[in-house]
Amino acid sequence: MGEDTDTRKINHSFLRDHSYVTEADIISTVEFNHTGELLATGDKGGRVVIFQREPESKTAPHSQGEYDVYSTFQSHEPEFDYLKSLEIEEKINKIKWLPQQNAAHSLLSTNDKTIKLWKITERDKRPEGYNLKDEEGKLKDLSTVTSLQVPVLKPMDLMVEVSPRRVFANGHTYHINSISVNSDCETYMSADDLRINLWHLAITDRSFNIVDIKPANMEDLTEVITASEFHPHHCNLFVYSSSKGSLRLCDMRAAALCDKHSKLFEEPEDPSNRSFFSEIISSVSDVKFSHSGRYMLTRDYLTVKVWDLNMEARPIETYQVHDYLRSKLCSLYENDCIFDKFECAWNGSDSVIMTGAYNNFFRMFDRNTKRDVTLEASRESSKPRAVLKPRRVCVGGKRRRDDISVDSLDFTKKILHTAWHPAENIIAIAATNNLYIFQDKVNSDMH
């Protein structure tokens, strides 16, 4: 039931020994397009790789619906800000697909400072039979032309062409952490640590600042924006999350500058859990609207929470992702793992939510049955068409045979980026530099 696809050319001998990974190959974002036919990944080296789902064919039933590489291109290059002597990383922070409006596909990709709009087109025909040029394109000797012909389009091998159509630069002083395309298909927003800008897809030389939480005195800074997203249906609503664990729903109709939120979603802190690191673990690393638009999903370090837009006081559901780490926060602070920003995802029907964890584990929570599972994305455990075996982390007490103890978790293997196909039970899991794509062919309940 499971199958995996490697997106990176990895020297297997290295991996066997030390899991040596070229930093540029580390996947930094994964995103399905609106139909699920295409899957885009961005990496730390500034490259974007797009996979396309092969149409199911009766002749090769065993390979139906597999994802193959469709296109690869270099989206961003490292830059240097000479004024500040700062290097701007080429790492792709986010990719967002635009709704498809013609034969071409378009996506937005962003690094820390610059957003680019890419157009992906296919070419499978080419004109042949020019009068003035021969097959190689060289000019013909006119004396040899005896008659005129009309060039015709002949089929050719499929060629995928990617071209940058827009470059939205110089919009952000701080590091861009998220972009989101509006449901009006004309505008999109980009958020950095302190500001959110609204862009028009066709206009690159200016943007509107719609949220600005930069204090007049930077010493008064207490929170930053960590993620933001437009509502899937209401083009005037968007939400942004903060490092303090709060969500703010803003209505662009209310004012030009949406510093004043329409709704503030915040859960009071549990005083019994207070520690040095309470603020860090309450910082929201990702926020996603449900497909229905009724709920929001947030991820902080230890939990995922489902919020109802109609209730601001607290989330309606809270799921523990890896609560066994609560006692290890100090070590995780030392090795910087506590700053990891995990993403979360809804399935197509908003009934299951998914998020990543450490040791190449990822977790799924069924909101209806309240059951959850831990799965592992690894070469060893994922042969093609193998069924993923649920894993368990034991925290002392009785230990079953295949349990992993908390102390033997590999914190360098973290699944930060996951994506769920918009309609089917297909998930894409980015494990460092590997991309795993799992399909649920049986389409049964979550274990």
Added chain:
Amino acid sequence: MEFKLEAHRIVSISLGKIYNSRVQRGGIKLHKNLLVSLVLRSARQVYLSDPCPGLYLAGHPGAPAPPQQPEESAAGPPAGWGEPPPPAGRAAWPEPEPQPERPAVPEVLRAGDSEPAATVTAAGDTLQGGEAEAPEAAWRRVEGPRETAVGGAGGPAEVSGVFPEGPEAARGPCGCPPGDEDKLSAAPRVDGCRASRPAAAEPPASPPVCARKRGAGWVGGGPADCPAPGSTPLKKPRRNSEEQPGGAAAAAEEEEEEEEMETGNVANLISIFGSSFSGLLRKSPGGGREEAEGEESGPEAAEPGQICCDKPVLRDINPWSTAIVAF
């Protein structure tokens, strides 16, 4: 006591992170550094609130108080010597508007020891406050009038000295809670700072001057930093706003390099810092500082008059977090 050690350790780790963040590719990450500064503040609070008698060295605890007092007099109740002054929050560090800022903070500062929780202001001033203020003010005094050169030098020396070693120095488990009465009575050197008290008029003069100088650089960054809505932000604002963090972070280490700060050239600061650090060492009496620096000497090993390794940590907390926040 365990909390204190734990807090101390966390403080040193945090400082190390802030220090390393400067050389990270892609520039300083605001979010991460903000979180680190919050941890730093929490750890500092715990550290200060955990009474630990007799396990600290004489040192600077009194130092921050005097310089601040004159400024704060308008603001808060001068709590007197018994208070553990330094760490409590005085936003010393890069102050666009130093004067109005300080009075507010010292109040918090006073309350600091008795009510650690109360010192947590949204501004993070608690952390930034006294520590940075003390050495900074002291340093300024050194630059201006030099009558308290010893005490003054001791201040910034501690601050700056810590940085090259970073966590190591901070790890010296001096465990001296600043502001403990014994400390106050013991250290002659601290008294050097205290001696400045009578010259209370001086400190306010120099800090404002320096602050103004610093303020110029900072203020320039402020208003210019706001990109006109709907327009492409100019390079200048970006330069100012992002130069500040680099400058601030480095300047946190290097309080005496206020002039440098405006250039925001971190690399220069480090090299300058190195050379001036040795200069500061020479100034400090008995070179006790050098021994304290970067060594895991127990508090018992220190004698009154020696600057506790711990103090740099405490002092540093403020500049660091202020620096981070200022970013």
